[in-house]
Amino acid sequence: MKKALCLFNAYVQQEGPKYTYERMKEEFAKLGVVLEWKTNSEILSYLDQNGSFCGLDLSAYAFCLYLDKDKYISYLLEKRGLRLFNSAESIRLCDDKMLTYLFLANHGIRMPKSVTAPLNYSHQFDPTFLKNVEKELSFPFVAKENYGSLGNGVYLIQNESELISFEKKFQNEAHLYQEFIESSYGFDYRLILVGGKFVTGYRRHNLNGDFRSNIAQGGIGEKVEIPESYQKFAEKIALLLHLDYCGVDLLTGKDGEPVLCEVNSNAFMAGSEKTTGVNVAKAYAEHILQSL
Numbered sequence: 024m025k026k027a028l029c030l031f032n033a034y035v036q037q038e039g040p041k042y043t044y045e046r047m048k049e050e051f052a053k054l055g056v057v058l059e060w061k062t063n064s065e066i067l068s069y070l071d072q073n074g075s076f077c078g079l080d081l082s083a084y085a086f087c088l089y090l091d092k093d094k095y096i097s098y099l100l101e102k103r104g105l106r107l108f109n110s111a112e113s114i115r116l117c118d119d120k121m122l123t124y125l126f127l128a129n130h131g132i133r134m135p136k137s138v139t140a141p142l143n144y145s146h147q148f149d150p151t152f153l154k155n156v157e158k159e160l161s162f163p164f165v166a167k168e169n170y171g172s173l174g175n176g177v178y179l180i181q182n183e184s185e186l187i188s189f190e191k192k193f194q195n196e197a198h199l200y201q202e203f204i205e206s207s208y209g210f211d212y213r214l215i216l217v218g219g220k221f222v223t224g225y226r227r228h229n230l231n232g233d234f235r236s237n238i239a240q241g242g243i244g245e246k247v248e249i250p251e252s253y254q255k256f257a258e259k260i261a262l263l264l265h266l267d268y269c270g271v272d273l274l275t276g277k278d279g280e281p282v283l284c285e286v287n288s289n290a291f292m293a294g295s296e297k298t299t300g301v302n303v304a305k306a307y308a309e310h311i312l313q314s315l
Contacts, residue, residue: 025056028087028105030096033062039291040090046292046304047088054312056085063091068099076102086315090289092118108267108311109288116264117288119169121199123264127283130263132256133276134283135202136160143194153186156200169197172287179203179234203234204282207274211236211284214249214257214271215295215303218310221258223301224249225294244298256281264288267314268307270295 029044048058068078076099086106089097097111109117116126121139138156156164166189168176180186180200210228214221226247227236257271260283270290274282292303 025085026083027051027056027058028066028081028084029058029060030066030087030089030091030100031060031062032091032093033064039293040289042293043090043291043304044088046296047308050302050304050308054308056308056312058088059084063093063096066096066100068096068103078103081105086311088311089114092289094118106315108307108314109269110265110267113264113266114288117266117269117286119197120167120171120285121169121197123286124283127260127263130259132260132263132283133280135165135204135274137202138200140190140194140198140200142197148191148194150187153183153190156186157183160200160202164203165201166193167199167201168193169199177235204274204276206277207282208234209236211275212247212249212253212273212281213244213290213295214253214273215269215290215292215301216257216261216266216271217268217303217306218314219258219262219266221249221254222303222306223295223299224253224257225298244294246299250281253281256283260286267310 029047031040044060051058066079071077081103084105086108087100089107089109092114094111094115097107097114101107101111116122124134124137136159138159141152163179163181166178166180178189180189210226212224212226214224216222226245228243228245229236230243253273257273260271261269264286266288270287272284272287274284276282295301296303
């Protein structure tokens with residue numbers, strides 16, 4: 024039987040990755056592959072004095088199911104010859120929200136107007152940028168930390184006072200400001216894609232009056248028919264980002280058109296499988312083996 028590595032972050036304790044591991048382990052076993060769980064603290068990879076890639080022996084692993092966002096470890100593992108699903112570059116582009124939008128720009132992908140905040144390495148505060156933000160975006164608008172998941176680090180800015188408060192709090196962190204798609208208040212669509220192809224999807228909506236639809240923020244999943252236009256839109260995004268597996272979150276524009284919210288390269292499988300009844304793990308496991 025083949026042996027494969029499943030890599031997690033040693034410092035993040037979440038049920039989502041554990042569920043994905045157990046389901047993928049189950050489906051890989053049916054296909055003759057043993058999936059072994061390890062953390063990024065256990066896989067020693069490094070550069071020696073000559074700049075050569077070194078570390079623990081990886082020759083026993085046919086590939087790596089990478090369920091982390093540690094870009095340094097992912098690049099090191101690839102440089103050492105291990106095939107990652109998803110790739111290090113795809114994970115890097117999806118982990119930073121602004122990088123995702125920048126990469127997809129000029130490809131006909133509808134997205135909210137997005138303004139990146141200038142990086143600030145000091146404790147000083149310059150209100151000039153905020154004046155420019157107010158000229159481009161009408162209140163309310165969305166503020167996002169570039170790094171974050173599960174709806175964390177996403178805020179709805181209602182007025183100038185909240186804008187100044189947010190900027191002062193996060194001025195030393197990468198963040199952006201974005202047009203608020205009011206027509207999609209409290210709901211969106213999560214589409215799951217494998218190998219650039221739509222597999223399943225569902226509608227998420229918040230029961231607590233929050234503008235965010237994430238299940239971690241009080242949203243629930245509902246099985247619905249995903250419009251073909253949304254499927255094709257998400258497939259284009261997944262192919263552009265060279266993603267083997269992903270969750271594409273789509274908002275609904277004022278005319279019903281799909282609008283990109285975010286792309287998650289490590290979308291949890293529990294929500295999609297339990298909500299839709301589709302065997303996502305089986306589709307992903309088969310795709311991986313066909314790709315090798």
